[in-house]
Amino acid sequence: MGTAPTVPSTALVTGASSGLGKEFASQLAARGHDLVLVARSRDRLEAVAEEITRAHGVKAHVVVRDLAQPDAGRAVARELADRSLTVDLLVNNAGFGTAGRFEEIAAERDHDMLMVNVVALVDLTHALLPGMLERGTGAVLNVGSTAGYQPSPYLTVYSASKTFVLNFSLALRQEYRGRGIRVTALCPGPVETRFFEVIGTRNAAVAGSFTTPEPVVRSALKALDRDRAYVTPGFGNAVMAHLNPRRPRTLVAWVGERICRKALQPEAVHGAAARSAAN
Template identity: 75%
Template structure:
C-alpha cells in the first residue's frame, strides 16, 4: 500500500530535503508552501526522479484558516496523509519592543498554530488507519529561553513539549511522533533573521544529514533528535542548570547577534 507524506515549508531548505528523502523512500508527496513556482519545479523534479505522485498545495500558513483549507483540499483530491512533516517556520530577532508585533503574530501562526491545527486535521485519519507519523521541526532553541529571539525560542519550546506529549498519548496506538531539534542549518532562515551571526555556535549543518538523522530517529521511534554531537550535549546539559542562569547566559550570547543585526540594518540604510 502506498503512503503519502505532507511537508510544510517544502519549497526550500529542510522542507525540500524532507521531500527529496521521503520521495526516495517511495512516498507520494503533498508539498505545501507559499511559492507556487518553486513548488511546481520541485514537484516535477522529484516526480521524474523517483516515480512518485507529487501534489502541490499553495497556502500561506499565517492565515487563520490555513489548516482547514489544506484539509478541505486533501478531501477534494481524495488524498490521505500517512506522514506529516510540520517543517514551516521562521524567526524574528531584536529587542522585543522593536519587533513589529504583526510579524511576531505571523510567526506564532506559522510556528505554533498551523502546526497544531494541521495535526488536528490529519491525526484522526491516521488513527482510523492504525498507522501514521508526525515530525515536528523544533530547534536547539527549544531547550532554553533565548533573549532577543524571545518569541522564536518560546515557539520552539512549545513544539518540543507538544511533540513529547503527543508521543506519550499515541505511541501505543500506531502513531509515531518525533521532534527534530537541529542547530543552525544552511537554509534561508538566516536571510529572514538578517544576520548569519544568529548561528551563535558559528557552525552550520547541511539539510541532507539533518533530515537523514530525523528519518533514522523516526524509524527507531525516538521521541526527539538533536543532530550533531555538540548540539546533543548542549541540549542535554542546559536544562539541568538553574533557569535564571541559563537565561542570563543566553542573553549574553544573543546580545552579539542583536547588535550585528542592528549594525547590518544601519549599513543597508
C-alpha cells in the same frame, strides 16, 4: 534497535519549496513516498514537485497556502479531502524566525511567526492525526530548534515557539504510544537555508556550527524509524540539549542573554524578505 516501521504511502511536507522542506521531500520520495507539498510560493513549489517526480517516479501533489493566514491548517485539510488525498506522515517543517530587541520587532511579524510555527502546526496535526489513528498507523515529525531548549533573549518569541513545538511533540508522543502513531521532534542547530537570510543576519546563529540540510533530514528520518522522541543532530548540539534542562532556569536565561547578544549585531543580507519563502 528493531525493524523500521512500514513506510507510510503518502507524506505531507510543509515549507516544501526550499531548505529543509525540500530536502525532506527529496529523501521521502527516495524512500518511495508519494508527496503532498505545501508552501506559499507556487512557482518554486511546482518546480520542486516536477524535479522530484522526474527523479523518483512518485506522485507529488502541490497545495499552495500561506500558513500565516487564519484557518490555513484547516484549509489545507479541506483541500486534501476535496482531492481524496490521505496523509500517513505529516512533516510540520514550515517556520521562520525573528531576532532583535523585542520592542523593535514588528508585532505583526511575531504574530505571523506564531501562526506558522505554532498554530498551523497544531491545526494540521488536529486535522490529520485522527485519520491515522483510525487506520492504525501514521507518524508526525515536527521541526523544532536547539533554540527551544532554553530561553533565548533577542530570539525571544522564536525560541518560545520552538519550546512549544518540542513540548507538544513529547506530550503527543506519550498520548499515542502503543496506538500505532509515532511522533518525533527534530531540533537542529544552524542549517544552511534561507532562514538566516530572512532574519537578516547569520549572527542569529548564536551557538553551534552550520550544517547542511541533507544530514539533518537523514538524522530526523532515522530517528522517526526508530521511534525516538526527539533528535538533535550534531554532537555539540546534542550535549547542549541534554545539559541545559539540568540547570536552574534563571541561570540558563542569564547565560542565554549573554550568548544571544550576538544576534543584536546585524549582518547585512541583501534581498531579505519579510518572511521565509519556505513557509
